[in-house]
Amino acid sequence: MTDIDAAIRQVLEVHGRLGAVVASLKNDDDLYQKGLSSHACVNVMLAIEDAFEIEIPEAFLTRATFRTIDSIRETVESLGLTNGLG
Amino acid sequence: MNSNDFRNQLLEAGVLVDAGSPGLYHRSADYESVVRALESYVREAGRDDNPQRLFFAPVINLETLMGSGYVGSFPNLIGTIDSFDGDMKKLGEFRERVDSGGEWFELMSHTDVALCSAACHSVYPMYKGATLPIEGLYFEVQANCFRHEPSMDPARLQSFRMHEFVYLGNPDGALEFRERWIAKGQQLLGDLGLVLDLVPANDPFFGRGAQIMAQGQLEKELKFEITATISSDTPGAISSGNYHEDHFGVTFSMSTHDGHVAHSACFAFGLDRITLALYYAHGFQLEEWPDEVRERLALGQSSHFIEPT
Known part of the structure; x- marks a missing residue:
């Protein structure tokens, strides 16, 4: 697991309201199917920005961006963060 | 007709009187008699569930507004x-x-x-921390609601009446309740001669995260609106059926009888928008509305509104 993945999982654990599920999540699991609500998703979005010290552009603030751990990582990486935490 | 023409005609006919701010009007006794007739008409349809009936004040406790989640999601609409x-x-x-x-x-x-903010928002705090009965809880509630969206379009009032049916209980019960009321709402409103459509919808969330919230509502089919022409040829929502999942159950720590987080659903009749839609469809003189509509609403048969002497 990369540092980025670990940080995303930590955000999901604190803000995702997913209960004990986070530890057993696969990187391509659909987080919405695992119980991520829209309200929790917005909190995850804000916490991801804090954790990586980035501001996700409006165009990426969609449900698709936060559907899986992989998609969150891809977004974070696409914003220029490729080597561990910001 | 566009909404400006319709507004002018409402004012000319004396149905509404400009109250000085966009989207704020005094209402005529005729208009009010339609609102009250609608109230009786939908109440009859809700009797089966034997709901607890409550009429809320136009002003609510600030904590109630906070608990609704409305402050964060719609800061631009609250007052x-x-x-x-x-x-x-x-x-x-x-x-x-x-x-x-x-x-x-x-x-x-x-x-x-x-x-x-919305009639049903006052229901949930009453059951904070409660364990709900196995059959769930049913409510019929009404409130004067406020939305800060000043507009010259009479369909967009700043102050309006919302008459809602609400269910608290388990997920299956909430979905069944909403489906039942969407069907009932379409029947009731269609019987008044309104041409309806049923569309999946999202609330107008504000700021960053708005798209996520809106897409979530649409993807999970949490909100449906019954639309009709209200003030122009472009239809707008006159009623909506909403499934809140566990949003209020979590916020107000409500549980089902078997210990799960409570779910909720509501069906709202926008009394003012329905009234305007009826004027739009049937004209400005109540006596000239189709007989079957007047009969269904019992207009002219009994006095829904006693004029002050």
């Missing part, structure tokens, strides 16, 4: 209430500013009340 709470010294300055046309607003203090 909080300020009043003067200063000492005599501050009062002097306050009066001076009022008299001289100065900035007196900044000397006001926040109160612990706010304008009502």
Whole structure:
């Protein structure tokens, strides 16, 4: 697991309201199917920005961006963060 | 007809009287008789569930507004209430500013009340921490609601009546309730000669995260609107059926009888929008509305509104 993945999982654990599920999540699991609500998703979005010290552009603030751990990582990486935490 | 023409005709016919702000009107006795007839008409349809019936004040506790989640999601639509709470010294300055046309607003203090956001928002705090009965709880509620969206389109009122049926209980019960009321709502409104459509919808969330919230509502089919022409040829929502999942159950720590987080659903009749839609469809003279519509609403048969002497 990369540092980025670990940080995303930590955000999901604190803000995702997913209960004990986070530890057993696969990187391509659909987080919405695992119980991520829209309200929790917005909190995850804000916490991801804090954790990586980035501001996700409006165009990426969609449900698709936060559907899986992989998609969150891809977004974070696409914003220029490729080597561990910001 | 466009909404401006319709507005002018409503004002000309005396159905509405301009109250000085966009989207704010005094209403005629005829208009009000339709609102009250609608209230009786939908109440009849809700009797099967034997709901607890409550009529809320136009002003709600600030904590209730906070608990609804409305403040964060729609800060642009809410209305909080300020009043003067200063000492005599501050009062002097306050009066001076009022008299001289100065900035007196900044000397006001926040109160612990706010304008009502939606009728059903007052239901959930009443059951904070409660374990619900196995059959769930049913409500019929009404409130004067406020939305800060000033507009010249009469379909977009700043102050309007919302009549809602609400269910608290388990997920299956909530979905069944909403489906049942969407069907019932379409039947009731269609019987009034309105041409309807049923569309998946999302609330107008505000700011960053708005798209995520809206897409979530649509993807999970949490909100459906019954639309009709209200003030122009472009249809708008006159009713909506909403499944809140566990949003209010989590916020107010409500549980089902078997220990799960409670789910909720509501079906809202927008009494003012339906009234306007009826005027739009049937004209400005109630006597000229189709007989079957007048009969269904019992217009002219009994007095829903007693005019002051």
